[in-house]
Amino acid sequence: MSMIRLENLVKRFGAFTALKTMDLTIADGEFVALLGPSGCGKSTTMNMIAGMETPSEGRILFGDRDMAGVPMGRRGVGFVFQNYAIFTHMTVRQNLSYGLRATRRPADEVVRRTNAMAELLQLTPMLDRPAAGLSVNILQRVAIGRSAIMEPAIFLLDEPLSNVDAAFRAVMRTELKGLQRSFKQTMVYVTHDQLEAMTMADRIAVMDHGVLQQVGTPLQIYNDPANLFVAKFIGSPGMNLLHGRPVDTGGEVAIDLGALGHSLPLAPEQAAAARRAKGDVVFGFRPEQAARVGEGQGMAMPISFVERIGARTILHLGEGAASAKTVFENDAGFEMGRALHFAPHPSAVRLFDAASGAALRGH
Amino acid sequence: MKDESANLSFRLTLPAQVLVLFISVFPLLMQAYISLTDWSPLSGQSWTQAWAFWNTFANYSDLLSDGRLWSALGRTAFVMAVCVPIEFMLGLGLATLFMDDFRGKRVFYSILIMPMMVVPAVAGYMFFMLFQSGGPVNDILSMFTGSPVTIAWLSNPKLALVAVMVADIWQWTPLMFLILLAGLVGVPEDQVRAATLLGANPLQRFTSIVLPRMKTIIGIALAIRVIECFKIFDTLFIMTGGGPGVATETISVYIYKIATQDLIWGYVAAIALAILIVLSVVCVWALKRMARVRA
Numbered sequence: 001m002s003m004i005r006l007e008n009l010v011k012r013f014g015a016f017t018a019l020k021t022m023d024l025t026i027a028d029g030e031f032v033a034l035l036g037p038s039g040c041g042k043s044t045t046m047n048m049i050a051g052m053e054t055p056s057e058g059r060i061l062f063g064d065r066d067m068a069g070v071p072m073g074r075r076g077v078g079f080v081f082q083n084y085a086i087f088t089h090m091t092v093r094q095n096l097s098y099g100l101r102a103t104r105r106p107a108d109e110v111v112r113r114t115n116a117m118a119e120l121l122q123l124t125p126m127l128d129r130p131a132a133g134l135s136v137n138i139l140q141r142v143a144i145g146r147s148a149i150m151e152p153a154i155f156l157l158d159e160p161l162s163n164v165d166a167a168f169r170a171v172m173r174t175e176l177k178g179l180q181r182s183f184k185q186t187m188v189y190v191t192h193d194q195l196e197a198m199t200m201a202d203r204i205a206v207m208d209h210g211v212l213q214q215v216g217t218p219l220q221i222y223n224d225p226a227n228l229f230v231a232k233f234i235g236s237p238g239m240n241l242l243h244g245r246p247v248d249t250g251g252e253v254a255i256d257l258g259a260l261g262h263s264l265p266l267a268p269e270q271a272a273a274a275r276r277a278k279g280d281v282v283f284g285f286r287p288e289q290a291a292r293v294g295e296g297q298g299m300a301m302p303i304s305f306v307e308r309i310g311a312r313t314i315l316h317l318g319e320g321a322a323s324a325k326t327v328f329e330n331d332a333g334f335e336m337g338r339a340l341h342f343a344p345h346p347s348a349v350r351l352f353d354a355a356s357g358a359a360l361r362g363h
Numbered sequence: 364m365k366d367e368s369a370n371l372s373f374r375l376t377l378p379a380q381v382l383v384l385f386i387s388v389f390p391l392l393m394q395a396y397i398s399l400t401d402w403s404p405l406s407g408q409s410w411t412q413a414w415a416f417w418n419t420f421a422n423y424s425d426l427l428s429d430g431r432l433w434s435a436l437g438r439t440a441f442v443m444a445v446c447v448p449i450e451f452m453l454g455l456g457l458a459t460l461f462m463d464d465f466r467g468k469r470v471f472y473s474i475l476i477m478p479m480m481v482v483p484a485v486a487g488y489m490f491f492m493l494f495q496s497g498g499p500v501n502d503i504l505s506m507f508t509g510s511p512v513t514i515a516w517l518s519n520p521k522l523a524l525v526a527v528m529v530a531d532i533w534q535w536t537p538l539m540f541l542i543l544l545a546g547l548v549g550v551p552e553d554q555v556r557a558a559t560l561l562g563a564n565p566l567q568r569f570t571s572i573v574l575p576r577m578k579t580i581i582g583i584a585l586a587i588r589v590i591e592c593f594k595i596f597d598t599l600f601i602m603t604g605g606g607p608g609v610a611t612e613t614i615s616v617y618i619y620k621i622a623t624q625d626l627i628w629g630y631v632a633a634i635a636l637a638i639l640i641v642l643s644v645v646c647v648w649a650l651k652r653m654a655r656v657r658a
Contacts (some may be wrong), residue, residue, distance in 0.1 A: 052556060073559045085553035089575045098571075099561035150561060 002062065002153035003028045004049060009058035013045050018044040020210040022058070026203075031180055031187045033201035035194060037233070041210040042190045046156055049188060051075050062154065078147030078185075081156045084139045085341055086146075086283045088132040088302050095131050095142050099150040120182075136164050141171065148183060155185045161196060173199050194234055198222070206230050224350070228282060228357040231350065237314065239322040240344075243354060244283040246274040254351075255283045260322055263298040267347040272362035276318045280354040285344035287314070287327040298343025306334050315340060386432050398422055398632035405626055413629070422633035431609065432634065435617040442524070442613065443592045447532045450588060451581075453532070454539025461540075479537040486637065487601030490530040491517070494602070517603055520610035527599045527611050533592070539584055546580035548572065582653050586646070593642070614638065 009022040019041040026032045034042035047053040049060060051072030060067040067075060087095050099112040105113075119122045121141040126134065131142060140160060147155065160176075161169045174216040177200045180187050191197055197204045198218040206213045206221060206229075214226035225231035244255040247262070253271040255263040263283065266274060274281065301324060305316035315334055317324045326342060334340070351360040393410070399420070402413035426432055457475065461468065476485070493500050494516035504512040516522045550573050558568045574581075596615035599605070605612040606618065612620075622631045 050560065071559075072556070073562050073564075077560065079560045081553045081559065083553060085551065085557040087554060087558075087572065098558065098563070102561055102563035102571075139594060146557075146561065162385070225425050 002188060004154065004188070004239070005059075005061040006045070006049075007059045007061070009045065009048065009060065010056045011041070011048060012056045018210055019048075022212050024205055024212065024215060026188065027184060027188055030176075031189065031200060031202045032209060033189045033191055033197035035191055035197040035202045035204050035233075036191055036207035036213075038299060039209075040207040042207050043158060043190075045207075046158055046188060046190045049154075050077050050156055053297055076149060076150075076154065078152035078155045080140075080143045080147055080155075080160045082159045082161075082162060084128075084143035084163075086131045086139050086142055088130075091128050091130055092118075092134070092138075092142055093127045096123070096127075096145050096149055098146060103150075117145045117155075120168055121145045123344050124131055133192055137168055137172075140164065144176075144179065148179070153185060155180070155187045157187065157189045159191055160189075161191070161193070161352050176200060194236070198234075206233065208233070224359065225284075226359050228352050230286075231284050231352070231359075235286060237325045237327075239284045239286055239350070240326075241352070242283045242322065242324065243280060245280055246277055246351075248275065255281065255351075257283060257299060260301055260318070263349060264293075264343045264346050269362035270346065270349050270351060273351050273360040276362075277351065277353065277360055278355075281360065282352040282354050282357075284350040284352060285348055287325045289348035290326040290342045290344045293341050293343045295341050298341060300341050302337045303334055303336050303338055303340050306336055394632045394636055397629055398636050401627075403626050403628050404628060411443045416629065418629070422630045423637065425630065426634055426637060431612075432614075432617060434609070435612050435614045438524070439593060439613040439615075440613070441597070442528055442531070442595060443589060446528050446535070447585065447588045447592055449532050450536045450539045451543075451585065453474045453536045453583075454541075454543050457536075457540045458544040461544055462547055476541060477535045479541075482533065483534065484601055486530060486534050487598040490526065490533075490598065491602045494526045518607050520607055523603050523607060523611050526600055527595075529562040530598050530602060531592065533596060535588060539588060540582060542584040542587070543577070546577040546584075549580075550576045579653075586649070590642075590646075 004024075004026040006022050006024045009019060010017070011116045012021040022041070034045060036042050044053060048055050051067065051174055052069060055068075062075070070082055087093045090098070093114060096117055097110050099111060100110045115124070116128075118127050121144065123138070123141055123145060131139070134142070136264065140163075143160070157176075161172055161345065164172060173196060180200075189197070189201065201218060203215060204221050210228050214221055216224075221230060221234055225234060225239065228241060232239060242257055242260065244257040244263070247254055247256045252265040253274045254265050255274065257263065265271075266319075301317035301322070303315050303317060304319055304323075307314040307316065311329075313328050313330065313334065315326045315328065317340060318324065326340070328334075352358065353360055387531050395409060397413055399417065399422070400413040401418050401421075402408070402410060406416065408415060409594040418480055461472065465492045474513050481489070492498055495501075500510045500516065501514055504514070514522065516526045554572050554576075557567055558572050563571065596619070599611060599613065600616055600619070603611040605616040609617075618631055618634060621627060621634075
């Protein structure tokens with residue numbers, strides 16, 4: 001019933017195309033994050049699901065029901081706005097009970113459900129306080145409670161954590177995930193913060209420039225990015241991407257990285273991918289997956305900056321197009337200006353087509 | 364430190380304060396002084412000599428028993444009670460329509476606010492001509508009824524008042540519309556959307572979200588129109604001159620007549636001062652009530 005299907009969805013605003021094409025199926029009870037930089041079309045997609053915008057092309061289905069022409073008040077979606085859109089001229093209680101009162105539920109039911117929701121969200125002490133002047137943390141819970149009290153089958157959240165401070169964001173991530181488990185609703189969550197998407201979502205849909213780039217579980221997206229954009233966007237720091245050429249030395253394949261040296265012989269799957277490459281490739285590896293090697297064995301890059309963040313040390317290597325970052329567990333006497341001899345683990349290497357940016361896969 | 368800056372502000376604004384005092388307080392005192400006398404410019408004495416005609420509070424006791432004054436006041440209140448609510452409802456309706464996009468919105472917008480730009484005297488002549496017995500209003504009515512209509516609008520005591528009110532509504536609905544549109548634009552769209560998503564119908568959205576947000580601006584719009592309507596004069600005077608008889612004589616027209624025709628300025632001053640005091644009391648009370656509702 002509360003499965004969401006987006007089919008060939010397109011949205012144009014005059015000459016500007018906000019969403020070029022979108023096909024996505026969100027399962028019943030699933031938590032999907034729409035992740036991307038600002039202007040990627042994620043909020044537009046969400047607004048169309050809610051019915052605030054009309055698609056230029058394509059269909060939106062809830063279960064088997066086409067939502068075209070169904071006004072937003074009848075779609076049964078809960079929506080948490082980025083600015084929360086709290087009714088500041090009302091009390092917390094009036095905010096929470098607004099939907100129940102608007103749909104004319106019996107007075108005793110309104111009281112009972114409002115109190116229950118307030119209890120769940122720990123809002124009971126401020127139920128009769130005016131909503132204006134409450135802290136952001138409380139406003140957010142009011143906004144969630146106000147939608148959740150209607151027990152919508154689908155819950156949409158538009159960057160709900162972008163206004164809260166970093167410490168509270170961590171608390172709210174856990175709290176939101178817990179709420180979703182208890183409500184068991186289908187949740188679509190728009191964010192530009194990959195940490196929020198990675199920690200909360202069952203699946204992430206990465207978007208850029210109005211195009212869906214990749215859909216997958218957080219680990220799929222992290223481990224096997226579909227293209228260069230996802231590789232760069234996910235991870236902090238993002239994946240290292242260096243231009244290179246596959247060299248087949250009878251049975252073993254390595255990547256020649258020019259002046260930087262060469263990779264270790266690739267693992268079978270990566271080797272198969274490299275053999276499929278038509279020309280140059282982009283050689284990718286996560287900063288955490290590099291290990292130091294002896295001189296002359298792998299790659300050599302000058303250390304341009306040493307960033308120590310306590311538990312880990314981030315090394316900035318090289319400059320310009322030939323730059324990379326590596327992350328090591330501890331500070332083993334790294335010195336700026338000295339060359340670092342290292343190589344990524346053969347199975348951690350990801351290869352991309354240099355021309356199209358798409359990932360090269362072994363099978 | 365704080366005293367010093369307060370002192371500096373006082374000295375810096377002193378010239379402006381003196382000017383304001385001179386402009387507003389001096390005429391008021393002069394008026395209060397004249398209102399206690401029988402002075403008239405025809406007496407040949409300058410107004411400073413008005414004490415020679417001192418009559419204490421005779422003017423004020425006169426105005427309490429001045430039937431023409433009271434019926435003028437009643438008429439003014441009636442015009443206000445009819446025109447302001449109609450202008451408000453029309454303005455609010457139009458403003459709500461203009462929140463949506465439709466073809467030719469900009470053109471309609473310009474046409475709609477045009478009456479407000481027309482000089483009231485010109486508007487008076489316009490409606491004077493429209494409401495002639497052989498004028499366009501009757502022609503249009505004839506078209507609907509099928510038989511020639513020759514209503515003498517401006518010489519019928521009841522219809523003249525209607526004509527005057529129509530002119531006022533035509534001219535001042537646009538102001539209501541503009542102010543209320545500004546208020547509507549200021550209502551946060553997300554809150555209206557949130558209410559919609561929670562299942563509120565358009566009427567519920569309007570009464571629970573839009574109206575509370577517009578309380579202040581509605582108060583301001585009504586206050587402006589009530590004060591303006593109380594002073595209604597120019598358009599009306601050109602259309603009917605307060606007639607036929609005294610059928611459209613509002614308080615402004617009455618004061619104008621006794622000041623220019625009867626030239627009893629002491630009495631005029633007394634009426635004007637009495638009205639000012641009553642209006643001020645009412646306004647202060649209304650403002651205080653509004654402030655309390657908001658708090």
